[in-house]
Amino acid sequence: MTRLRTGPYLLSLLLSITAPSSITAAWSPSELSLLRLQWLGSLPPLPADPSNRVADDPRAAEFGRRLFFDRRLSANGEVACASCHIPGKSFTDGLARSRGVGETKRSAPTLIGAAYAPWYFWDGRSDSLWSQALGPLESPVEHGGNRLQYARLIRNDPVYSDHYETLFGPLPDLSDRQRFPDGASPVGTDAAIAEWRGMAEVDRKAVTRIFVNVGKAVAAYQRKLVPGLARFDRYLEKVFQGDPSGGGLMSTDEVAGLKLFVGKAMCVTCHMGPLFTNHGFHNVGAPDPAMSKPGYRLPIVHLFIEKPEPDMGRYRGVRQSLASEFNCLGEYSDATKNDCSELVFANTRHQDTLGAFKVPTLRNVADTAPYMHVGQFATLGEVLRHYNAPPVAPSGRNELIPLALTDRELNQLEAFLHSLSSPPAVSAEWLQIPDL
Amino acid sequence: MGTVDRMKRGLPGGLLFACFFIAIGGHAQPNQEKFIVTYKSQVEPMPLNRIHSWRMRVETTDGMPVTGADIRVDGGMPAHGHGLPTQPVVREIGEGNYLVEGLKFSMTGYWEMWFEIKAGGISEKKKFALDF
Ligand SMILES: [Cu+2]
Numbered sequence A: 001m002t003r004l005r006t007g008p009y010l011l012s013l014l015l016s017i018t019a020p021s022s023i024t025a026a027w028s029p030s031e032l033s034l035l036r037l038q039w040l041g042s043l044p045p046l047p048a049d050p051s052n053r054v055a056d057d058p059r060a061a062e063f064g065r066r067l068f069f070d071r072r073l074s075a076n077g078e079v080a081c082a083s084c085h086i087p088g089k090s091f092t093d094g095l096a097r098s099r100g101v102g103e104t105k106r107s108a109p110t111l112i113g114a115a116y117a118p119w120y121f122w123d124g125r126s127d128s129l130w131s132q133a134l135g136p137l138e139s140p141v142e143h144g145g146n147r148l149q150y151a152r153l154i155r156n157d158p159v160y161s162d163h164y165e166t167l168f169g170p171l172p173d174l175s176d177r178q179r180f181p182d183g184a185s186p187v188g189t190d191a192a193i194a195e196w197r198g199m200a201e202v203d204r205k206a207v208t209r210i211f212v213n214v215g216k217a218v219a220a221y222q223r224k225l226v227p228g229l230a231r232f233d234r235y236l237e238k239v240f241q242g243d244p245s246g247g248g249l250m251s252t253d254e255v256a257g258l259k260l261f262v263g264k265a266m267c268v269t270c271h272m273g274p275l276f277t278n279h280g281f282h283n284v285g286a287p288d289p290a291m292s293k294p295g296y297r298l299p300i301v302h303l304f305i306e307k308p309e310p311d312m313g314r315y316r317g318v319r320q321s322l323a324s325e326f327n328c329l330g331e332y333s334d335a336t337k338n339d340c341s342e343l344v345f346a347n348t349r350h351q352d353t354l355g356a357f358k359v360p361t362l363r364n365v366a367d368t369a370p371y372m373h374v375g376q377f378a379t380l381g382e383v384l385r386h387y388n389a390p391p392v393a394p395s396g397r398n399e400l401i402p403l404a405l406t407d408r409e410l411n412q413l414e415a416f417l418h419s420l421s422s423p424p425a426v427s428a429e430w431l432q433i434p435d436l
Numbered sequence B: 001m002g003t004v005d006r007m008k009r010g011l012p013g014g015l016l017f018a019c020f021f022i023a024i025g026g027h028a029q030p031n032q033e034k035f036i037v038t039y040k041s042q043v044e045p046m047p048l049n050r051i052h053s054w055r056m057r058v059e060t061t062d063g064m065p066v067t068g069a070d071i072r073v074d075g076g077m078p079a080h081g082h083g084l085p086t087q088p089v090v091r092e093i094g095e096g097n098y099l100v101e102g103l104k105f106s107m108t109g110y111w112e113m114w115f116e117i118k119a120g121g122i123s124e125k126k127k128f129a130l131d132f
Helices: A002-018 A029-038 A058-068 A129-138 A147-156 A158-168 A190-197 A201-222 A231-240 A252-262 A299-303 A314-323 A380-388 A407-417
Strands: B006-010 B016-023 B035-041 B052-060 B070-077 B089-094 B097-103 B110-119 B122-131
Touching: A029 A231, A029 A252, A058 A158, A058 A201, A129 A147, A129 A201, A147 A158, A147 A190, A147 A201, A158 A201, A252 A407, A380 A407, B035 B110, B035 B122, B052 B110, B070 B089, B070 B097
Parallel strands: none
Antiparallel strands: B006 B016, B016 B122, B035 B052, B052 B097, B070 B110, B089 B097, B110 B122
16 A cells, blocks of 8 residues: 555655645546535535524534434334434435335435435435424335324423423323324324324314424434545545645545546536535436336236336426425424525426436445435446446436446546545534433 | 626635536527626625525616516536525516525536526526536
8 A cells, every 4th residue: 555655746846846836746636626516624614504493502412412313203113313314424324225114215314414415315305404404204115104203202201392492382182082183194104194084174274393303403403514625535634735745645546536526527517516416406317217127118017017216306306395384484493584585496397307306415325325316226337337337318318428447447536435434523422312 | 608697606615616607599690699698696795505695687688678587597516417405586686686596516527507598588598607
C-alpha cells in the first residue's frame, strides 16, 4: 500500500518544487471546484422543517429515539424502525427486500443525511421525514400496526405520555371502547378499516393527531443522523490546504476513481453535492424484477395469472404525495403555503417521472449492499457494469449514456466508492437502544 | 439573434457561468423578433439546486410593456435527455412584469429554458441558454 502511494507523492513533491504556484497540480481548477461541491465541509446547516414544529426540539429527538427502537410499535411486538434501519449497518439491513411483519417491495435506504432531502422513499411519495414515518408504521408488511394502537401505547406508557404531553399538550382519554375500539385505521387490515369507519370524525382526528406527532418525534430523532467526515473529506481538506498528496489519505486508485467520478464517468451530474445526491429523480433503467418474472412477455400467460405491474417510480410517487393528507399543505402540517414550494412546483409530467427513482446518497455506500431500489445489484461492481453499458429502461427512458470504461477504470471507481464511509456525527448514545 | 441580456455570475463553487438567450421566433425570418424579454433571478447568484424565482419583463420591439401575456415555461438538459426537476409557473405582477416561480437547476452543465409567449394574437417562442 505504501509503495502505491509514494509514486504520486514523489511526483507531486517534484511538482511543488519546480512549480510552486501549482501546488495542487493533480487537480485542475475546474475539478477542484467540483470537488469542493462534493466535500462535506460544503454541507450547509440542516434546513429547517417548517412542517414540523418540534423538528429541532431536543426533547422531541429524545422521545423519537425511544420510539425508533421500540418494538412495541408493531402488530407482533417484534418490529421497530431499527429492525430494518440498523445503526451498525449505516441504518440499512443488508437485504434486497426488507423483512418486517411481511416482506417489503423495495430495499431499505440509509437514514444518514436523509433529513436534507425534500422527498422520501425511492419514489418520493412523502414530502417530509415525519409523514414518511407514518407509512411503515401502518404498512401491513412493515410494522403492521394501526394508529389507534399506537395512540393507546403513547397514552398508557407513563414515560411516553410524559414526553408526549410536554411537547404536544394533553393526550385525550382513549379508554371508552365504544368510541375508541382496540385497533382502527383508514389503511391496513379490513378489520381496522371497518372499526375506523365506525368512529366519529372528531375522534378519528384526535387519534390521527397523536399518530402524526409520533412521526414528528421520530423525524426529530432522524435529524440527528447527519454524516461525519469520511476519509474522502479528510483527503480533500488536505488538498484544499495545499497538500497535493491529500495527506496520503487516498490510494492512487481511489484518486483515479474520484477523477473519473467527477469527470469522464459523469457520476457527479446526479450524485452531486456533499451528500452525493442532487435530491432529484432520474431514470437509470435498473432492471425491474416484476418484468423478469417468467412469462412476463407472453400475453397468453396473463389469461391465467395476473400480469405483474412494472414499478413506475416517481410517476406514481409524485401523485401519491400530492394526494396525501399528510403532505406539506395538509391540515397536519405546521407549514404555510410558502414553505411548500417543492410540493407546489412538483413535476408530475409523464416524460420526466416515469421509471425515475430518487438519486440515493453515496455516503457509506460500501456498507449498504445490495443496491438500487429493490437491491437489484449485489455488489458495487455490478452497479458499475450497469452504468458502463446501460440497458433499455423497463419503463420510461433511460437517461444514461454508455461510458465505455475499461475494467481498470471500473475498479478505480469502485475503489473510490470505498472512501465515503463514516459513522454519523453524533455521540454513540444516539445509535443504540435507550434504557427504557 | 436578438440577444438582449448578457450576464456573468459566480457560483458558490467558484464556477463562472454566463447566461444569455436567443430568440428563435419567426419561422421565415429568424430575426423577426416580436417580444423583447429580459429576466433577473430573484436570488443572486442564481442558486444551484434550489427553488427560486425569476422576475421577467416582456416588451414589444418598440419598448411598450406587454400585459396579459399567456406564458408557458419548459426546459431541460438536452445533452442529458431530461427535463426540469420542477414545473415552474408564470404569474403576472403588472405593467409587463411577470414572476417565474418554482425554477430549479439540479446539476451543473448546459440547460435550456423555453418560453412560449402569447399576447394580442401574437405568439413567439424564446430559448434561453444557461451554462452552470
Ligand atoms: Cu442533467
